[in-house]
Amino acid sequence: MFTYDMTLTSTQYDLTSYLQPNNGLITDYHDGKAIIYTTDLTPERAELCILTNRNGEPDLLELMCNVCDTETMPDWPVPDIFEGGFPKEITPGKAMTLINKGNEDGLIIDAPDTIVNCLHLTYLVCANPFFCTDQVEEKIYIRQTKSWCDKKMQDMSADRSLQEEADRIFAPGNPKQYAGIPVQYALYIKSKSCLSDTLEVLMSSLLSNNRLLGGRVAILTSALVSTMNGRVLDDLFEAYYGQTLVFDLREPEPTPNTFGGMQYYSMKALADAIEKYGNQVQCILVLDEKDSVPEYGKELMEKMSAVFPIVEISEGSAYEGTRLRKKQEQGRQIRKGFSVYAGIENNKCEENTGADPYMTLQHMHGLGRVKKMIDDIRAYARNRQKRQANGLKNDGMSLHMCFTGAPGTAKTTVARLLAGILSQEGVLRTGKFVEVGRKDLIGEYVGWTAPKVKAAFDSAAGGCLFIDEAYSLVDGYSSGFADEAISCIVQEMENRRSDVMVIFAGYEQPMQDFLEKNEGLKSRISFYVPFDNYKPEELYQIMEIQAHDKGYILADDVKEAVMPIFTNACTRPDFGNGRFARTLVEHAALKQAVRLEEEERQIYEVEYAVNVLEKDPEDYNYDALKILTKDDYRELKGCDFEDIESPYHDDREKAVIGF
Numbered sequence: 063m064f065t066y067d068m069t070l071t072s073t074q075y076d077l078t079s080y081l082q083p084n085n086g087l088i089t090d091y092h093d094g095k096a097i098i099y100t101t102d103l104t105p106e107r108a109e110l111c112i113l114t115n116r117n118g119e120p121d122l123l124e125l126m127c128n129v130c131d132t133e134t135m136p137d138w139p140v141p142d143i144f145e146g147g148f149p150k151e152i153t154p155g156k157a158m159t160l161i162n163k164g165n166e167d168g169l170i171i172d173a174p175d176t177i178v179n180c181l182h183l184t185y186l187v188c189a190n191p192f193f194c195t196d197q198v199e200e201k202i203y204i205r206q207t208k209s210w211c212d213k214k215m216q217d218m219s220a221d222r223s224l225q226e227e228a229d230r231i232f233a234p235g236n237p238k239q240y241a242g243i244p245v246q247y248a249l250y251i252k253s254k255s256c257l258s259d260t261l262e263v264l265m266s267s268l269l270s271n272n273r274l275l276g277g278r279v280a281i282l283t284s285a286l287v288s289t290m291n292g293r294v295l296d297d298l299f300e301a302y303y304g305q306t307l308v309f310d311l312r313e314p315e316p317t318p319n320t321f322g323g324m325q326y327y328s329m330k331a332l333a334d335a336i337e338k339y340g341n342q343v344q345c346i347l348v349l350d351e352k353d354s355v356p357e358y359g360k361e362l363m364e365k366m367s368a369v370f371p372i373v374e375i376s377e378g379s380a381y382e383g384t385r386l387r388k389k390q391e392q393g394r395q396i397r398k399g400f401s402v403y404a405g406i407e408n409n410k411c412e413e414n415t416g417a418d419p420y421m422t423l424q425h426m427h428g429l430g431r432v433k434k435m436i437d438d439i440r441a442y443a444r445n446r447q448k449r450q451a452n453g454l455k456n457d458g459m460s461l462h463m464c465f466t467g468a469p470g471t472a473k474t475t476v477a478r479l480l481a482g483i484l485s486q487e488g489v490l491r492t493g494k495f496v497e498v499g500r501k502d503l504i505g506e507y508v509g510w511t512a513p514k515v516k517a518a519f520d521s522a523a524g525g526c527l528f529i530d531e532a533y534s535l536v537d538g539y540s541s542g543f544a545d546e547a548i549s550c551i552v553q554e555m556e557n558r559r560s561d562v563m564v565i566f567a568g569y570e571q572p573m574q575d576f577l578e579k580n581e582g583l584k585s586r587i588s589f590y591v592p593f594d595n596y597k598p599e600e601l602y603q604i605m606e607i608q609a610h611d612k613g614y615i616l617a618d619d620v621k622e623a624v625m626p627i628f629t630n631a632c633t634r635p636d637f638g639n640g641r642f643a644r645t646l647v648e649h650a651a652l653k654q655a656v657r658l659e660e661e662e663r664q665i666y667e668v669e670y671a672v673n674v675l676e677k678d679p680e681d682y683n684y685d686a687l688k689i690l691t692k693d694d695y696r697e698l699k700g701c702d703f704e705d706i707e708s709p710y711h712d713d714r715e716k717a718v719i720g721f
Contacts, residue, residue: 065111065112065154065156065278066112066113066149066151067111067112067150067151067156067160068109069108069109069110070108076105077103077106077107077108078104078105097112097113098111098112098113099111099113099164099170100169101161101163101164101167101169101170102164102167102169103169111160111164112149113157151202151277152202153202153280154200154278155200161177198281198282198286199280200278200279200280200281201278203261203262203265203266203269203277203279204269205266205269205270205277206267206269206270208228208232208267210266211266212228215263215378218256218259218263220263220378221376221377223373223375223376224260224376224378227267227373227375228264231267231271232267232270240272240304243273243340244273245370245371245372246336246340246344246346246347246366246370246371246373247264247346247347247373247374247375248349248363248372248373249346249347249349250350250351250352250375251348251349251376251377252351252377253377257310259378260375261308264346264375265306268306273344274344275303275305276305277305279306279308280302280306280307281308282308283310284310284311284312284358287311287328287329287332288329289328291331292331292334292335295331295332295335296338298335299339299343300339302343303339306343306344306346307345309332309345309347311347311348311349311359311362312349312350329358329361329362333362333365333366336365336369336370337366340366340370347359347366349363418486419478419480419481419482420440420479420482420483420486423480426475427603428594428596428600429476431591431594432593435591436480439461439489440483440487442459443459443484444487446459447488459489459559459560460560460586461489461588461589462555462559462564462565462586462587462589463564463565463588463589463590463591464565464587464589464590464591465567465568465593466567466568466569466573466591466593467570467592467595468570468593468595469641470638470639470641471593471594471596471639471640472593473530473593474528474530474567476593477526478528480526480565481525481526484563485525490524490525490526490563491524491561492523492524493524494521494523495525495526495528496525496526496527497530498527498528499534500531500534502518503515503518503551504535504543504544504547511546511547512546512550514547515550515551516550519558523561523562524561524562525562525563526562526563526565527562527564528565529551531567531569532566532567532568532573532576533572533575534568535576536576548583551564552582555583555586556586566587595632595639596632596643597632598625598629598632601628601631601643602625602628602643604644605643605644605646605647608644612651613696614647614651614697614698615696617697617698620700620703623701623704624646624700624703627646646703647698650703651698651702653701653703654697654698654699657699657701657702658690658694661694665688665690668682672684
């Protein structure tokens with residue numbers, strides 16, 4: 063299905079008299095070959111969104127003549143109001159925006175689901191809870207001449223591989239008509255600007271020689287592809303029939319303990335989709351240098367090359383940097399707009415309403431016993447559903463739990479994800495997650511405590527009530543308020559055991575002491591889940607994710623610099639686990655800022671000496687002067703982790719900052 067936008071204007075005719083939905087002339091017009099919707103309408107102007115399965119631009123005059131009922135409306139001025147108008151190809155996302163506006167204005171009768179299914183846009187509309195449309199970059203490319211492409215490649219100092227492919231596409235002997243997709247492409251490109259220029263040349267060449275049905279392109283990141291199942295990919299490829307999909311796989315390769323499983327299945331699904339639709343959808347893989355392609359990228363290339371010829375195109379020399387002052391100015395602009403402090407804030411996990419909570423949990427490091435327990439609960443929940451489907455009896459299911467472990471071991475995060483998982487499995491009605499502490503449960507005066515406890519349970523109805531540091535309810539307090547709170551909690555746990563899951567959390571020994579003193583509470587807890595401290599290797603993997611989430615990448619020498627810190631920290635009973643890794647990244651970001659500021663100062667001094675004071679460039683090694691780029695501001699190096707003021711860096715006495 064192809065999507066077009068067309069604007070009509072008329073000073074002679076009142077367009078509203080012809081294009082209103084109740085006239086049935088254009089809105090919701092279906093003829094098996096095209097659908098036309100009015101998306102904006104005034105007496106002098108109308109905007110149409112055309113969906114057609116025809117190759118190339120639709121003949122709107124022909125469509126309007128076909129839909130016109132000359133018996134009921136003999137004065138229907140089709141040729142007049144369409145004179146001078148021509149359709150413009152638009153992306154599916156733009157089409158949906160126009161159609162939604164027309165729907166809001168009462169110009170469209172069709173149900174939104176009908177439109178979505180017609181366009182195969184379920185991949186954009188909740189077909190996959192992972193899917194986030196702001197990760198898709200959609201573009202429309204246009205035809206260009208061979209001389210234009212040659213000039214563009216000359217300006218960008220294009221690699222020979224791109225020049226040869228453009229020459230092959232424009233070769234006189236090649237047929238100038240669409241006959242399916244003969245080859246797929248692999249682009250080994252680092253620079254974003256180079257990718258943009260390369261795609262412009264490649265797409266313009268293909269379009270000019272009718273090798274594609276349209277200039278629509280969608281660029282998808284590997285993070286986005288990793289969230290797609292086979293059904294979503296089918297819709298994606300159907301929507302881009304005769305068009306182009308670009309898969310940017312340049313992001314760091316996930317480790318087997320994090321995104322490995324998800325990447326394996328998603329990349330397998332992508333390979334299957336390319337094999338299924340590759341004859342009708344142009345696929346372009348974007349990768350880093352050949353020797354640094356991630357493992358899943360290599361597997362995808364192997365599977366593709368077994369089915370289709372693959373043309374490999376490399377990055378041009380212009381993007382390596384030859385003009386010092388121009389690139390220095392670019393570096394300054396990047397520095398100005400790129401905050402090295404981005405992401406340095408409280409990283410407390412909030413409820414995730416988009417990503418699949420079970421998959422998110424599986425991709426977290428460590429937590430082996432926790433994951434096993436949750437798998438057991440899922441299996442039990444599914445078994446109950448099957449028993450019910452077969453008419454067998456099911457007793458009430460109590461899921462109250464106790465999480466014990468040191469700080470930073472992801473107790474709160476796991477509890478939040480567990481609420482979502484059990485909601486997906488139908489065990490909890492809403493999956494709502496409510497976190498409370500002592501101040502939320504114990505009143506200041508007589509008679510205030512019971513209503514507070516009841517209000518907490520009410521707010522968590524259908525979900526999870528998470529009581530952090532539960533022992534604080536009684537520690538250090540001799541008043542009867544604490545006893546009243548425990549009594550009310552026990553009563554609510556019993557009365558709402560099938561509707562509210564209560565999770566108590568805290569340090570291991572204080573929690574044991576707390577439960578030993580409250581037998582009624584202890585007897586109502588079904589699962590006891592210990593959270594182990596992270597190991598040094600796991601802490602490094604967590605730090606990689608933390609850095610990535612904050613917009614940084616780690617240099618190759620970082621691991622060597624931080625592993626002694628993690629090893630030493632793991633010997634301490636209160637080192638903070640995952641929080642320690644996060645804080646280490648934050649302090650490294652501060653050190654990186656100082657380091658880059660000094661490098662900027664040195665560059666400025668050399669430039670000032672050469673360009674203002676007119677000193678001899680050779681005295682300052684001017685030609686070898688390093689230019690700061692966006693990658694410099696993203697990369698944390700091993701030196702950024704050295705001499706960080708941490709109590710666990712080594713055994714020397716140091717001032718503690720932030721830990």
